Amino acid sequence: MSLPIAWSSDLIDTTTRHGRRLAVHDGADAQLTFDQLCQRAHDLAAYLIHRGVKPGDRVASCLPNGIVAVWVSYGIKICGAAETTLNWKYTQEELAWCHQLSQFKDVVTQPGRENDWKELGINALLYQNIPSTPTQILPSVEQDTWGRLLFTSGTTGKSKAVVYTHGQRWQGEQQQKAHLPWIPSVNDKILLMTPYIHGASLIAFAWLDHGAPLILLDGVELEKVKKHIQDPELKAIFAPPTVLAKLCATFAGQTFTHIQCIFTGTQPLPPALYQKALVIFGPVVRITYGKSECVNPITILRPEQTHAFYTQDVVPAGACVGWPPSGVEIKIDVQTQNDEDATIDFKQGEIWLRAQQMSLGLIDANGLRLHEPHGWHSTGDLGYIDAIGRVMLTGRVADVIKTGGYRVNPDEIESVLADLPNTSAMCVTSLPSEYWGEVIVAVAESEDLSWVDAAKQKLETISRHKQPRIFFHFKTLPRNPQGKVSRKQVSAYILKTHCVSEGAYPVLQAL
Numbered sequence: 001m002s003l004p005i006a007w008s009s010d011l012i013d014t015t016t017r018h019g020r021r022l023a024v025h026d027g028a029d030a031q032l033t034f035d036q037l038c039q040r041a042h043d044l045a046a047y048l049i050h051r052g053v054k055p056g057d058r059v060a061s062c063l064p065n066g067i068v069a070v071w072v073s074y075g076i077k078i079c080g081a082a083e084t085t086l087n088w089k090y091t092q093e094e095l096a097w098c099h100q101l102s103q104f105k106d107v108v109t110q111p112g113r114e115n116d117w118k119e120l121g122i123n124a125l126l127y128q129n130i131p132s133t134p135t136q137i138l139p140s141v142e143q144d145t146w147g148r149l150l151f152t153s154g155t156t157g158k159s160k161a162v163v164y165t166h167g168q169r170w171q172g173e174q175q176q177k178a179h180l181p182w183i184p185s186v187n188d189k190i191l192l193m194t195p196y197i198h199g200a201s202l203i204a205f206a207w208l209d210h211g212a213p214l215i216l217l218d219g220v221e222l223e224k225v226k227k228h229i230q231d232p233e234l235k236a237i238f239a240p241p242t243v244l245a246k247l248c249a250t251f252a253g254q255t256f257t258h259i260q261c262i263f264t265g266t267q268p269l270p271p272a273l274y275q276k277a278l279v280i281f282g283p284v285v286r287i288t289y290g291k292s293e294c295v296n297p298i299t300i301l302r303p304e305q306t307h308a309f310y311t312q313d314v315v316p317a318g319a320c321v322g323w324p325p326s327g328v329e330i331k332i333d334v335q336t337q338n339d340e341d342a343t344i345d346f347k348q349g350e351i352w353l354r355a356q357q358m359s360l361g362l363i364d365a366n367g368l369r370l371h372e373p374h375g376w377h378s379t380g381d382l383g384y385i386d387a388i389g390r391v392m393l394t395g396r397v398a399d400v401i402k403t404g405g406y407r408v409n410p411d412e413i414e415s416v417l418a419d420l421p422n423t424s425a426m427c428v429t430s431l432p433s434e435y436w437g438e439v440i441v442a443v444a445e446s447e448d449l450s451w452v453d454a455a456k457q458k459l460e461t462i463s464r465h466k467q468p469r470i471f472f473h474f475k476t477l478p479r480n481p482q483g484k485v486s487r488k489q490v491s492a493y494i495l496k497t498h499c500v501s502e503g504a505y506p507v508l509q510a511l
Helices: 007-018 034-050 067-078 092-102 114-120 166-178 196-209 222-228 241-250 271-281 303-310 410-416 452-459 487-497
Strands: 022-025 031-033 058-063 082-087 106-109 123-126 146-151 161-165 189-192 214-216 234-238 261-264 285-291 294-301 319-322 328-333 349-355 361-364 367-370 377-385 391-396 401-403 406-408 425-433 437-445 470-474 498-500 508-510
Touching: 007 034, 007 067, 007 196, 022 034, 022 067, 031 034, 031 067, 034 067, 058 067, 058 092, 067 082, 067 106, 067 196, 067 214, 082 092, 082 196, 092 114, 092 146, 092 161, 092 361, 114 123, 146 166, 161 166, 166 196, 166 294, 189 196, 189 222, 196 214, 196 234, 196 294, 222 241, 241 261, 241 271, 271 285, 271 303, 285 303, 285 319, 294 303, 294 328, 294 349, 303 319, 328 377, 391 410, 401 425, 401 437, 406 410, 410 425, 410 437, 410 452, 425 487, 425 498, 437 487, 470 487, 487 498
Parallel strands: 022 214, 058 082, 058 106, 082 146, 106 123, 189 214, 189 234, 234 261, 261 285, 437 470
Antiparallel strands: 022 031, 146 161, 161 361, 285 294, 294 319, 319 391, 328 349, 349 377, 361 367, 377 391, 401 406, 425 437, 498 508
């Protein structure tokens, strides 16, 4: 028998133990104690219930990172609704699409986008107008009730809504807590800078459950980071590779021995970036693998294991993300093997998984699609399992480039081109060609093409058919609200102003 989830009771219990202690700090002046977090969350929950919201009803949140985002998330959860998380930076078109998929009626938000909600016919509940009420324990929520909707990043097409039940949401939070590198004390602070509605919130729930405080910034606000990174009570930072690269550039030449863990993931960690982080922070980088469809941790590479991997004489191609914890299963579908010129000794293919914390299914334009029979889910990620059982990611099925009769993984090329001079990011994509099928293009985030000679020198280490035939640059690469570069969007941006000449030696021609 599945017992209901006592969200409200759990939050009140945490508050009883930690009431006046700091829960959330915005990096500037705003702070929230556990008492205030519990009060505001129950105010919102009571208000939603008074409005007729029932367990499983979709209630959206659309807020920038900050203390309000935290108590609003708790409030929607403890009333039993399905929290439908929207990025504050979504365009009107993206909001409309998310609404079409999820059909939420209310959104908890702040002033600034009233016209957007009015045009969509949605009730905008401004957080400032939520009335205060006496805190009472709210009913527990049945596990199979819908509990959260996340939206995929949309890097390979339109976003999908990922549906979690309250039971699956609870499982995800327990997995996160069970596999933290240590049990945080009440003084152990963690710095979060990425969108709260995705990975940052999962770490936040785990951290706060132990009575430990968050510093939640609205993006990589370097002046605030500089202020807080010196705090000896700051013990952890959540920094995906794009964030870690900015920290390493900002703090080059300095060291911070009080930081015990840097949580990273979401994108491959280039070896050169690990070496920079090692000099500044020491061997404290922890890698995990997670997806919108199955939240962290799917696999874990602890700091000492990360250090061992990146300090080998030869670091294998691909992203090592470690071993699956208890409750997670991984298998490789070798029928989708993509590298006909394979230099890897292991069977590559699409990664399938099933896990206790995996979502119920996904909603697209055709409605709800449950995961495959027996709970297996096709991740769309390519990879293999190495000789000691670690999962190695090598790319995305949808991103494989078919050129001149070969199938090429752009992630492999990007790893070769990492850390080029005069570049801040690199994207390898393709453009259509009658002669080649697809032409491989290397696109840098750079002011000019001064990096190309260094790129060509690095590319001599890989097979000729994998080497880009065209080099291009943008001052700023297009990114989605989660900060990820979309290869399809990069290609589309190039084709707005250029076309590819046909033949054995293609070049870009301005339109």
